[in-house]
Amino acid sequence: MSIYSYIALIPLAPLAGFVILGLFGRKYFNKSAGIIGTCILGLSAFLSLATAFQYFFVDGKKDGIFHQLIPLKYSWLQFSPNISIDMGAVLDPLSVMMLVVVSFVSLMVHIFSLGYMKGEDRFATYYAFLSLFTFSMLGLVLSINIFQIYMFWELVGVSSFLLIGYYYEKPAAVAAAKKAFIVTRFADLGFLIGILILSFHAETLDFQTLISRLTDPQSSQYLSITTASFFGITMLTWGLVLVFIGGAGKSAMFPLHIWLPDAMEGPTPVSALIHAATMVVAGVFLVARLFPVFVFDHAALFVVTYIGAFSALLAAVIACAQTDIKRVLAYSTMSQIGYMMFALGVSGKGGEDGLGYMASMFHLFTHAFFKSLLFLGAGAVIHLVHSNDMKDMGGLRKYMPITHITFLIACLAIAGIPPFAGFFSKEEILLATFHANKLVFCIALFTSGLTAFYMFRLYFSIFWKKEALLHGEHHNEGTLSMKIPLLILGSCALLAGFVPISSLVTSDGAELETHINILFSLTPVLFGIAGILLALNLYKTENDKPQKIANVMGGFYKAAYKKFYIDEIYLFLTQKIIFNLIGKPAAWFDKNIVDGIINKMAGGTAIISEQIKGIQSGKVQAYALYFFLGIIGLSALFIYILN
Amino acid sequence: MILNDFFILMKQELMLLLIIFILLILKVGKDRSNESLLHLINALLFLNLISGFIMPAEGMLFGNMFKTNALITLEKNILNIGVLLISMQSYSWLKNHKHLSEFYILMLSTLLGMFYMISSGNLLMFYLGLELSTIPLSAMANFDLEKRASSEAAMKLIISSAFSSGLLLFGISLVYGITGSLNFTEITPYLTAGPLQIFAFVLLIAGFSFKISVAPFHFWTADVYEGSPVAVTSYLSVISKGAVLFVFVSVLYTLFKPLAELWYNILFLLSVLTILIGNLFAIRQNNFKRFLAFSSIAQVGFILIGISGSSQMGTASVIYFVLIYIFSNLGAFGVVSLVSALTGNENISDYKGFYKTNPMLSWVLTIALFSLAGVPPTAGFFGKFFLLIAGAAQGNYILITIAALNMVVSFYYYLRIVRSIFMDSNEQPMVKLYIPWMPKLALFICLAGIVVIGLWGTIYEYIFSLSTGF
């Protein structure tokens, strides 16, 4: 497929940007770095749109089905004739959609940052990191090889580490960066072992081959992986669950979500890019990528479903109690991703069963726009107020009209109010869940209500509530470069729902007929509206109702406010258990036992030599005596031995 | 023509006699300044060394009382080299010694004794050579006439050597009683592993072991080395030890061939004991000479392992090692003797910060010590390696392992000195020493030997080709 070969540029352009800006940016063009980065990204965004167009509407489809195309493939590291790490690019609905999302949102963020990060003395470094991240994310979505995905997976992790720790002088930022990296690293361990298991049994690392082998019940590989088992669970399940753990780590699923809220220490545009639109959905992407295999293993799908559902609920509850606006957004992200996860979990393959898959992808798509929009809006707000806390805000609508409108759109979208983008995707999800799993459906429904509530709680407390008490200086809402992305994304949030994802990105590549069922979709919308009204009632104007409710809730509220103490538990586990009970003893053992023995041996020799020095007494007669005894002893010994 | 080959075969001994008489005549004649005398003597010794290499001959005289061949000539030459080096090194000490020529007469007569001992084919000649190489030595040990330590050392040497020679003689008498002959060739057939034979044999072994200071017959070594003048100490530790080792090998391999199993086991025990004792004592020493005494004891332990290999490789490795050992040990002793002659310091602790003031000497000393420790690329590495390989040929890997691990201990104490030379700080290190050209030359020769003998494989090949199998 040589005509696609230009897509190599899509990831490589940002890489070039990273190299140039990283090496020379700081010294030579610190000011113009933003422009350069943005232009480079503009190029790859344009290319990905072009790719999408060409793939979806020109030649992607063969007899009604979207086929997988592999335009690029280079053998990178060959372990053995059939196990080898290849580098390349794959084109299928999934990857193309992700391409568009990633490059587009990234472009928006680049533009937004032009204004937001203006005047930073590490401006170039910032853009270098952004480009690095974009490169790795694009590489990730294009991966043709499970190991390639792992590599970019790690790269994404590290670039997020760098970006979160961008304000390296803030200890909180550094801590957050470390936390994010280590937690995801821990999850990646699962991913790695999963890869080892799958690749060992499938005898390949290549996605296409792997999927084809593990989904064909006749193939020897399928037999080996399903027959081999550990603790009574088949290797297939092990492999998939471990891989899912990797995804859960990146996508902040319970219990690996703890890093996400803290990650908000990073610059806000970064949160918009990484922790809303792109990196956090990598987990979903991974599961979707291996979906054909997952379908064959219900145990794994079961895990996916319930983890997803629980995370969605938990996050929503916590979000209601947070006061830091970015944290609220973070938890809402987690909750939405939970949606995508269990949507995948309840889905089947092909035809109507594939609805969940489609819905999940659809939600991923729409969510990317409105969530990044929310973050950028929040960024604009913070830029103005210089604070993350709701308490310092309120009544900002007259200072920042554009932000206000776009933010409202986004909130409506996420709350699932028609005709905004969120409505369609969420509706599909609920539909799919309803057919598959009633319990999860209820959770989802309740969660959507909560979502609407906390989003509007956020909205009202920022833009309404009390009169803003801004101290005299600048009351503009930032530069043009900050407004434009807001507007663009706002329109996307408005319209993205009408993109015919159902006909493009489906579990089996075939078109999927969807129909809006008014009666069905009434319920979620009602839930949403209910949440909105509640928020309106509580937070429209300043009053003490929230406080009362909080008091009524009492412990539960506190728990939610404290994020159910999960951080503390982790802290206990790491600090107390790992460090004190394992690390310290290991160090002590090394210092005192292993090394001690060796030093003791040396010391012992010295002591012995001190002890025996007496025989060299300086008395010549004693010497003669030893001499004589030596002779007698030797001869006696050997006469005894030889006779 | 007997007289002719008498002159050819005994040329080295005759050369020594000649020098001794020259010295006597010079002594009775008008006395010269020590410097000129020293130069003359060293020239003579050099001639003596050269003469050793010309007209190598093979044969025996006086009914196998004296025999010589290429190997024996080589051994004597090695000893000659050592003696020359020692006399050059002790220049600074002898320069202002009253009894210069006597010292040389005694030294050369002991050397003569060793020569006779090496070429002896007869127990009587062997015994005489041994005594000739012992009695004047104990007189030499007393040559620091004013020093208490010196006379104590001499006393210990003469008394314990008298004791050991008494036991040796008792053994010889038993051998004579058993075999009825003193001639090696006639003795060998009669030797069987009967109790009395074993006893006699052990007595003889003890006599040898005393001279090469094998535990538990080594106790005199440290005290004598510490007390005697440095020149004598180095002579003791290198020349007399080397000579006896040469004899030891040939005697074991030829005379006591029938008792091979017996002496293999004895050597096994003795070598382990010797290495252990040597190392354990060397760790703690502060006096440099005493330290070198114990380290040389440990070295002898390694040599015994080589001997126990009981093969042509064994002989070759021992001779090769002795050659290397002469250069390395004299490298170390050369520096020590210079320092003690010029400053009177003999303690290791005095060498702290030595490198600051005397880098040249420090490097010589360090390299010599490395060679003793057996660190490549110095020759000592090759010497030790071949000794142990020769020992391993018997397949006794316990012995080899013990030895190899003991090498680590020996590293400790050699490195200890290197440490105090280079690393330990010292508020008043030794002064910069002025070194006369002769000792300097000697030191350089030692260095050259240490470097060349190892890396240049031909030397070992030559020795190997000469050495007799088992």
Add this chain to the structure above:
Amino acid sequence: MNGIPLTHILFVSTALFFIGMYGFFTRRNMITILMSVELILNSVNINFVAFNKYLYPENLDGVFFTIFIITIAAAEAAVAIAIIINLYRSHHSVDVEEAGELKY
């Protein structure tokens, strides 16, 4: 010849040998130690002569060995005594225990 078995003579020599050795071990005066050495050497001489006479009369190796031993004993004694005298100058004593400064 008289009927003394060789072993009796050897008994005498061996006994003398160990008597000398006892003296060597116990005496504290260096000169007496020297005397003990002389005893040891003499016992060896007896051995040689006896062996030569009783076992190998055909040639005189033992006898000659004895002669040389005696000579050497003389030389040894001379040197030893010289050393002892010198030591006496510095230590003002001929007690072995006194001369034990070099040790350990």
Add this chain to the structure above:
Amino acid sequence: MNLNLLLLIPMLTAIAILFCKGLKQVRMTALLGSALQFILAFFLLYNFYEERTAGNISQMLFEFNYSWFAPLNINYHIGVDGISVAMILLTAFVVIAGVLVSWTMDSLSKEFFFLLIFLSMGAYGFFISLDLFTLFFFLEVAVIPKFLLIGIWGSGPKEYSAMKLALMLMGGSALVFVGLSGIYFNTNIGGLHSFDLVQISKFRIPMDAQLLFFPFAFVGFGIFTALFPFHTWVPDGHSSAPTAASMFLAGISMKLGGYGCLRVATYLMPDAAHAYSGIIILLSTIAIIYGALATMMQKDLKYINAYSSISHCGFVLLGIGMLTQTSITGAVMQMVSHGLMTALFFAAIGMIYSRTHTRMVAQLGGLMKVMPFISAVFIIAGLCSLGLPGFSGFVAEMTIFMGSWQNPDPMYRLATILACASIVVTAVYILRAAGSAVMGPITDSHFSELTDARWNEKLVAVILIGGIVVIGVLPFYLKDLITPGTQEILLQTGQALMTK
């Protein structure tokens, strides 16, 4: 090409240094010499490829065989295969970096550089020698200079560390010696015992001899590469040594051990290797995990890196113990990668220490602001050591994991999983170190007037990072270079426990 050049050039350089006067001449000479080595190494690589592409498939190339001690059938026999070439390249990199990093070594500079170059000669000799005697000779040549380097120019309890290092390494070589003598006397090639590696590999040593002498050889070399529980020289030695010496120690001399384990122990005694692989894997796994855990508790940057070296070299032994084609390849790659990476790390630490005069993590902080370059180097080294894709560490470790997993025994699987788990711990300690030492607020006011890297330090960073990144991005070059060698070794190890 003539491999003797690899020994000749360092020797001449060392001699030349002895005749130099003053720091300037000395360091210029040293730099010149090491640059020559550098060029030579690449020239060797080029020639190697030439030969191979020309279809020369003989196991060893550029052989040179000179009878050294004929009576004992000891030869000075040298030659290279892919593995040796890789190692030689590594050495060249570290040497030039070491010379550059100690550019301002003004106390006893002549001796310092002399020893440095001398050490490099030992390393080259070790890697090219095909005769066990020659190999052993160079192995020991490479020990004593370390003692002097640490003892004279070191810091902290330098005498103690130097002595400990020297003695433990000598103990290792003593064991090696026993192993070698065992090999020697159990070979019979044309009626002669032999030290010749190639000949011995053709001749199968009897099983009982293998079982007896494999432990000696393996443990002996293992001590060099920090085999648990003989690793305790590593922390003290590395932390007391001057920067260049630390780079040499961790970068090269620990690799001598790994190379020996592979080339001597495993290659010549394959059956024993199979018999003992369980124990090897147990020990190496312990080393990996326990090294990593112990690292978490360290407070001194050099100690951190030293302990992490224990953990990383555990990977090498693990790869060797797993005895699959891929894992052994990975082991070699890990040797190279760890050599470069740890050298870089020590260089960075040295640069920081030379400015701040402290290595305590607690006392450092905020260096990113005052010395961005050095901090960046530090972080890059850290990322490489925690196995970030794009750097060499990732490739090597993944290859080892892949290879190890091919070994279907459940216990071996468990070992592999534990080894994988260590990468998380690695992340923890690396990030702790980087986070508090380089990032965060400036802890000490006088840090703020410190200067950033000088040209020589920048050059060091560029050279080493260059190597790391090239391996990390284009690993197939390295892999193709060493694969034939590892295949040869694996064929030796008889049973085809290869990847399917």
Add this chain to the structure above:
Amino acid sequence: MNSGTILFYIISAFILGTGALAVTTGKIFRAAIWLLFCLMGIAALYFWMQVEFIAAVQIIIYVGGIVVLIIFSIFLTQKSGEEMLKPVLKRSLFSLFAVCFGFAFTFLLIYQYGFHSGSIPFQPGVAAIGTQMLSTTEHGYILPFEVISILLLAAMIGCIVIAMKNKQTEE
């Protein structure tokens, strides 16, 4: 039991007795005298064994030489007749035990070996000794003779150097 045997036993008893006294008496001068007697006894034994030449040598060198030397040295180093220091008790007991054991051991070995005497008459004439001493052939002792002469020379020189009072120490 003829006179020869009795004589032998008397002589040997005398040798051993005097020897024992020589190493045990408290007064050094007496020790020297006992040694003298012992040596003479040994000479007597040689006479008994009909090796007169050795006996003569024994008397000349030992009695006439060494013992005199010893007595001189005693005069130099000791006031005559004074008590000598008592031996260290522990060591003397230990060495007594060791020596007894050693003697038992050695003589047991010798006894077990059981030397059987030949029957060839043994008549060493002084002339024969003289000729052999200077002959260069098999069983000729010219070389040892030379060696011993050098040894004596060296010993003499050594003695002179060492024993000579040197001026520095006096003033």
